[in-house]
Amino acid sequence: MIAVKTIDLVKKYKNKIAVNKLNLSIDQGELFALLGVNGAGKTTTIKMLSCLSSPTSGDAILLGDSIVKDPFKVKEKINVSPQETAVAPNLTVRENLQTIAELYGNKKQDAIKKTEEMIIRFGLGEIEKSRAKTLSGGWQRRLSIAMALITEPEILFLDEPTLGLDVLARRELWNMVKKLKGNITIILTTHYLEEAEALSDRIAIMSEGELKAVGTSQELMKQTDKDKFEDAFIALSMMEGVI
Ligand SMILES: Nc1ncnc2c1ncn2[C@@H]1O[C@H](COP(=O)(O)OP(=O)(O)OP(=O)(O)O)[C@@H](O)[C@H]1O
Numbered sequence: 728m729i730a731v732k733t734i735d736l737v738k739k740y741k742n743k744i745a746v747n748k749l750n751l752s753i754d755q756g757e758l759f760a761l762l763g764v765n766g767a768g769k770t771t772t773i774k775m776l777s778c779l780s781s782p783t784s785g786d787a788i789l790l791g792d793s794i795v796k797d798p799f800k801v802k803e804k805i806n807v808s809p810q811e812t813a814v815a816p817n818l819t820v821r822e823n824l825q826t827i828a829e830l831y832g833n834k835k836q837d838a839i840k841k842t843e844e845m846i847i848r849f850g851l852g853e854i855e856k857s858r859a860k861t862l863s864g865g866w867q868r869r870l871s872i873a874m875a876l877i878t879e880p881e882i883l884f885l886d887e888p889t890l891g892l893d894v895l896a897r898r899e900l901w902n903m904v905k906k907l908k909g910n911i912t913i914i915l916t917t918h919y920l921e922e923a924e925a926l927s928d929r930i931a932i933m934s935e936g937e938l939k940a941v942g943t944s945q946e947l948m949k950q951t952d953k954d955k956f957e958d959a960f961i962a963l964s965m966m967e968g969v970i
Contacts, residue, residue, distance in 0.1 A: 730912040735785035745771040747936040760923035763933035806880035816860035865896025
């Protein structure tokens with residue numbers, strides 16, 4: 728089954744076309760990476776797909792529902808771990824998780840149970856009583872993803888999940904994301920090419936709001952006749968025209 732299908736999706740800001748007629752199809756259970764240089768249109772795409780910003784034209788269907796016609800239905804099935812970490816700084820790790828679970832309609836006892844499960848699942852036990860603002864960037868990001876997952880989304884958006892993290896924290900986060908693979912659909916944006924290669928089933932390359940290529944890293948290297956994924960990425964980012 729298809730989790731996400733975009734149909735000529737467009738976002739304009741005054742005279743700037745941030746996303747130009749995007750046509751993408753993402754399968755259920757797939758981990759799909761959106762790559763592109765600064766300003767390529769990745770965040771704008773995620774904002775439209777997660778109903779935080781409405782498209783100028785076109786549409787996207789998420790598990791059967793339209794972001795234009797039924798944004799509330801779409802919102803019930805998705806969650807986002809945004810670029811700017813969305814944790815409440817003065818609440819503890821446990822309080823952050825429980826608050827989100829309650830906000831999403833769980834009764835207190837169920838929220839406590841789910842919080843417990845997430846703390847165990849994501850190894851947050853040692854920091855559960857710490858206020859979020861005292862955590863390192865890596866722990867904050869882990870908490871942010873756990874908070875997105877406690878709402879049991881069918882589609883999870885991860886916008887630059889390892890931005891600013893050190894090598895160890897990045898690897899830990901990769902392991903966490905790998906464990907989620909196959910269970911839910913994940914759409915990831917990143918500037919780290921090795922992250923997209925290590926984690927994703929398929930990769931889309933955007934440039935200046937347009938989709939330049941989609942495929943596995945191997946397919947994209949073959950398509951551009953390059954031995955390194957970085958060289959394929961550069962060639963595809965600079966390519967004229969839309970696929
Ligand atoms: N609110 C806005 N108003 C005007 N222009 C915007 C707005 N948001 C984004 N843009 C422009 O749209 C284009 C796409 O931006 P977007 O943030 O989607 O790119 P990105 O691929 O996520 O970039 P980055 O990797 O730097 O996060 C850019 O030229 C940006 O300046």
